[in-house]
Amino acid sequence: MAEDSRKITGEIAISQKVIDETKSTTKNISGFKEKILESLYKPVTELFEIILVGTISLESSDIHIEPQEKDAKIRIRIDGILQEVLSVDRNIYGALLSRIKLLSGLKLNIEDKPQDGRFSIVFGENPVEIRTSTLPAEYGEAIVLRILNPKNLLDLENLGLRKDLLETFIKEILKPNGMIIITGPTGAGKTTTLYAILRRVNKPEIKTITIEDPIEYHLAGVSQTQVNQKKGYTFADGLKSIMRQDPDVILVGEIRDLETADIALQAALTGHLVLTTLHTNDAAGTISRLISLGAKAVNIAPAINMVMAQRLVRRVCKECAVMEKISPEGLKRFRSALANVPEKIEIPEINERTTIPTARGCKACNFTGYRGRIGILEVFLNDDDLQKLVLKSPPIVEVKELAVKKGMVTMYQDGLIKVLEKTTTLDEVTRVTGD
Numbered sequence: 014m015a016e017d018s019r020k021i022t023g024e025i026a027i028s029q030k031v032i033d034e035t036k037s038t039t040k041n042i043s044g045f046k047e048k049i050l051e052s053l054y055k056p057v058t059e060l061f062e063i064i065l066v067g068t069i070s071l072e073s074s075d076i077h078i079e080p081q082e083k084d085a086k087i088r089i090r091i092d093g094i095l096q097e098v099l100s101v102d103r104n105i106y107g108a109l110l111s112r113i114k115l116l117s118g119l120k121l122n123i124e125d126k127p128q129d130g131r132f133s134i135v136f137g138e139n140p141v142e143i144r145t146s147t148l149p150a151e152y153g154e155a156i157v158l159r160i161l162n163p164k165n166l167l168d169l170e171n172l173g174l175r176k177d178l179l180e181t182f183i184k185e186i187l188k189p190n191g192m193i194i195i196t197g198p199t200g201a202g203k204t205t206t207l208y209a210i211l212r213r214v215n216k217p218e219i220k221t222i223t224i225e226d227p228i229e230y231h232l233a234g235v236s237q238t239q240v241n242q243k244k245g246y247t248f249a250d251g252l253k254s255i256m257r258q259d260p261d262v263i264l265v266g267e268i269r270d271l272e273t274a275d276i277a278l279q280a281a282l283t284g285h286l287v288l289t290t291l292h293t294n295d296a297a298g299t300i301s302r303l304i305s306l307g308a309k310a311v312n313i314a315p316a317i318n319m320v321m322a323q324r325l326v327r328r329v330c331k332e333c334a335v336m337e338k339i340s341p342e343g344l345k346r347f348r349s350a351l352a353n354v355p356e357k358i359e360i361p362e363i364n365e366r367t368t369i370p371t372a373r374g375c376k377a378c379n380f381t382g383y384r385g386r387i388g389i390l391e392v393f394l395n396d397d398d399l400q401k402l403v404l405k406s407p408p409i410v411e412v413k414e415l416a417v418k419k420g421m422v423t424m425y426q427d428g429l430i431k432v433l434e435k436t437t438t439l440d441e442v443t444r445v446t447g448d
């Protein structure tokens with residue numbers, strides 16, 4: 014029987030039977046491995062569906078299929094950490110590669126150049142987008158599949174914002190103009206935060222337009238456009254066109270160059286709310302980054318409303334976490350690090366009886382000790398003092414000193430507060446922040 018045409022043109026309609034059977038056995042990595050092993054000799058279409066369903070069930074963000082000399086390794090990324098599932102023989106790898114290329118609209122006969130594509134899964138009631146990347150490697154083409162599940166879209170209340178930060182966010186995103194910048198490295202959850210803001214501000218009476226690279230999630234009521242470098246359609250070009258569409262809210266996926274920075278700043282200064290991201294290590298680095306791109310301090314100073322830097326830390330597994338009394342050294346460390354936190358910030362009591370979580374590991378968390386992630390954040394707001402400082406093109410350290418003086422809680426401090434709240438561990442905060 015001929016294969017359903019949808020299955021070879023970029024969309025897979027996975028049956029409920031496959032979904033239910035795979036989910037029931039894929040409660041952890043070991044169960045996922047067993048399900049794949051028993052499916053290795055099924056048609057590649059079915060095997061690939063089982064890999065996709067199992068990965069989504071484990072709330073993984075990526076699938077890595079990496080060819081080795083004699084086999085191919087399959088790994089999945091859960092909570093930001095890659096975990097090995099199993100290795101398959103070269104014949105199965107070849108069949109998976111062809112299947113993935115066919116679905117993603119990639120050329121089957123090109124093996125020496127990187128290719129990018131995408132396809133979608135009809136996964137129950139939720140369509141899930143898959144972004145595909147292939148890369149020539151020593152023993153064949155390495156494959157990475159990025160899973161974009163709409164279920165992962167969060168509301169502001171679920172981002173990990175402290176009560177005071179949530180109130181600040183809601184106040185700032187209701188302003189009619191100015192720029193809100195989210196900073197952090199790749200994988201820090203910047204897009205998730207921007208989409209949470211869009212979902213909150215988007216209303217029938219508001220015209221919201223985005224320029225993204227690429228569009229990760231489709232939002233009802235929002236006009237979304239995607240850059241195309243091959244055709245010369247850049248962030249700057251898209252932003253120029255957006256400005257002629259009479260928008261109220263503009264999302265610029267990332268500011269990468271001077272032209273984009275200048276247009277975005279002018280939009281913020283002329284009655285538009287602009288949401289965007291930058292790659293910087295912390296919130297204070299935003300000013301220096303914009304200046305290094307060539308943006309004028311006289312435009313930066315009045316345009317910015319709020320800057321937030323973020324990282325993601327893993328939540329400690331509730332099933333196996335062990336609460337241990339804080340050590341004298343740890344008590345000293347917490348008290349010292351949190352000494353200058355403003356009194357209005359709610360911090361659990363710290364004393365000799367304080368307990369903090371330690372990760373252990375169990376089947377529920379794939380023996381990692383962690384399950385799920387939450388943001389640790391630092392935010393500063395623009396005011397007259399900051400504008401005066403920005404006009405002097407200050408170094409990062411001066412911006413940070415002023416922000417802290419004005420009450421900014423650093424990412425490290427926010428992480429320590431979440432440790433005291435028993436949400437994550439001190440080891441995890443140290444791993445992510447380096448402090």
